[in-house]
Amino acid sequence: MARLSRMSQVPGGAEFVEGWNIIQTLGEGAFGDVKLLISSDGETVAMKTVDLMKHPEAVDNVRKEICTHRMLVHPNVIKFLGQRKENFIQYIFLEYASGGELFDRIEPDVGMEPVQAQKYFLQLLSGVEYLHGHGVAHRDLKPENLLLDESDNLKISDFGMATIFRHKGQERTLEKRCGTLPYVAPEVLQKPYHAEPADVWSCGIILVAMLAGELPWDYPGVDCQEYLDWKESHKSLMNQRPWSKFDPIVFSLFRKILQPLPSRRYKICQIKEHPWMKKAKLRTLGGGSSESSQWPFLHSEASPPKRLMSEGDFAGSGSPMNGAMSRLASSQPDPAVVHTRSPVKLCKNQAPVFSFSQPAQPDDMILSTQMNATQMTCSQNGFQKLVKRMTRFFVSTDMAETLKRLDAAAEALAYRSKVSSPGIVRLSPSPSLIHVTLSTMDRRKMPLAFKATLMELEGQILVDLRLSRGDGLEFKRHFLSLKKQLADIVVKGLVTWPLAAATNTLP
Structure with a gap:
């Protein structure tokens, strides 16, 4: 463990386990950071690292995130590959999304091509529908938390604010104010609220951003004039931005998604049947397979393993690797009681308390002068896998x-x-x-x-x-x-x- 901790902290590049190198930090959060791991043959993994001794307040949130994310396997959700705990250091291993963040594809005050927005929106709805089907609410959907893979497919990430709202057919309302103000549903600011319509509202705001390149309001509150005009269907609404940018059919869709009353808000199945959505050509959402990949860093022993792990050490509910993952996560609470944990509170500065962003920056692929031949090869592979931005x-x-x-x-x-x-x-x-x-x-x-x-x-x-x-x-x-x-x-x-x-x- 001592050797592993020292190596993990070496700036510029260090071997995490044999054949796998820590390149550099990809993103930072309040409780830790996420780093890029790359193997000598070019495989990449994003690794969250949290020092639980330094941040004891993060223990419950980390356990909750692991329990929630580990059971999710869908082409439009970032893959949870496993976790490893070394004394007070918690590692979480995730799929690396090299296509960057969705917001980077949005031109300010312009947006993106409608066909592209339709594609991403369909994939977003598919991922959110899957989450809700498994009783999971994300609670912080926004372009910064939507990543793109190398094939330009959307992946929902950052489950630090996610929670279980349904278990064994029993659904509960939520109390905590979670999310980012321009994207949260109005009922979240009032509480209690139902999970599914709140996430659907956030999806609608994301679609506005993709099509218009701007947000409709700072927050959906009674003292925000832009929101009040929308809520009261003010007669000048169609002359105001961003609504003046949309044709009637798109505007009608927003009227259904951004319905202030959750009970009247469109469900995902209804959104998919809207005429504007039917114009989108349904695309095959490829998730890819990890069967040929092996992740030695999932080993739970204190010292780095000398072998590569077998397929049985992969994570993922519903897969043949689930048994091994259960052993790796034996210290985590049962998903049935996860909902009793307190979620992260909404911060007005809109910075999630426990949130990481994966896309790399160019220097993430640069190592220090203390590299051996394997690390040099790793770096060259890193340049080839540089995130799009x-x-x-x-x-x-x-x-x-x-x-x-x-x-x-x-x-x-x-x-x-x-x-x-x-x-x-x-x-x-x-x-x-x-x-x-x-x-x-x-x-x-x-x-x-x-x-x-x-x-x-x-x-x-x-x-x-x-x-x-x-x-x-x-x-x-x-x-x-x-x-x-x-x-x-x-x-x-x-x-x-x-x-x-x-x-x-x-x-």
């Missing part, structure tokens, strides 16, 4: 000048900035990288923070921006503002470096 661009300046220009742009936009990794990390032939954390307040006066990573790749500087805290659409707006400030040094057109496949390099 539209918030990055190349510049024509060198590292020093780019950092100077970024600092000036941050000052012009009234951002607070902090160079968090001024040191140079080298991986031949790829030189240095620098992290700059930028923070501000968004249009709703909510905290917004994002990280800019400057990386030198084959003689060019890549500026990569990733959301750390706050609303995804607001982050995209600020990304465009920052890029405009740097417009004279942004490299326009296609680039030849392989990263172009995962980078938006057009002006």
Whole structure:
């Protein structure tokens, strides 16, 4: 255990178990972080790490999340691969979604192509319908918690706020206010509330964001004028954004989904029968198979195993691997009593108390100079598996000048900035990288923070921006503002470096 803990904390790259390396942090939460594991042959896994000694208040939430997520197996739900506990360190292993976060596909104030939105919405409904069929409410559905795999299929993630609302046919109402304010249903702010219509409401807000590139209101409360206009069917509604962007058939669908009275709100089966939804071509939702993969880090012993695990060590309810997973999770409460646990409270700053985001940033694939040959191979595979993201661009300046220009742009936009990794990390032939954390307040006066990573790749500087805290659409707006400030040094057109496949390099 001592060796494992030390290795897990080595920055830049360390072997977790034989043949598997920790590359770097993918996302952070209040109680821990999520890291990328990559094998020498290129397999990838996302690993949540929580120090339960440092965060004893997280114990119940972690147990609840494991019990809930482990029983879910669906093509549109991030796969739970297993868990491992080493004394006070809890590891949770999840499918790595290399396609990025859904919000990154949404152009601010524009949205996305309706056909694409229909595809994602159908997949979202399919995943949520599956959750509800198993008595699980997600309670924090939003674009930041919807990931995309390498085949561009949507995956519901982040079950830190999920809860069991139905067990053995008995359904209970929920009391705790959970979620992110612009996406929560109005009844959640009043309580008690029913789980299913609350999640359906969040799906409707996500569809608004996909089609319009903006949110209809800050929160669905009596002192929010935009929501009151919607609730009271104000005559000028069709002249207000975002509703003025929609044709009558789409608007009629929103009227059914965003019905303030939960009892009158459309159920998922009714949404699927709406004329606008029937225009969408039903696509096969491929989930893929993990039968050929093996995960040695699921071993529950204190010391890292010297062998690869068998298929029987995989997690997943309803699969032949379930028995082994039950042994691995023997310390977890029975799902039948999970609902007695207290869920996470809603925070006005909209940052989930226990939430992780998986997509990697370019430096997640860069290791330190302390690598052996296996780690070098691992890194090259990591570059090939770089997550897709539209918030990055190349510049024509060198590292020093780019950092100077970024600092000036941050000052012009009234951002607070902090160079968090001024040191140079080298991986031949790829030189240095620098992290700059930028923070501000968004249009709703909510905290917004994002990280800019400057990386030198084959003689060019890549500026990569990733959301750390706050609303995804607001982050995209600020990304465009920052890029405009740097417009004279942004490299326009296609680039030849392989990263172009995962980078938006057009002006």
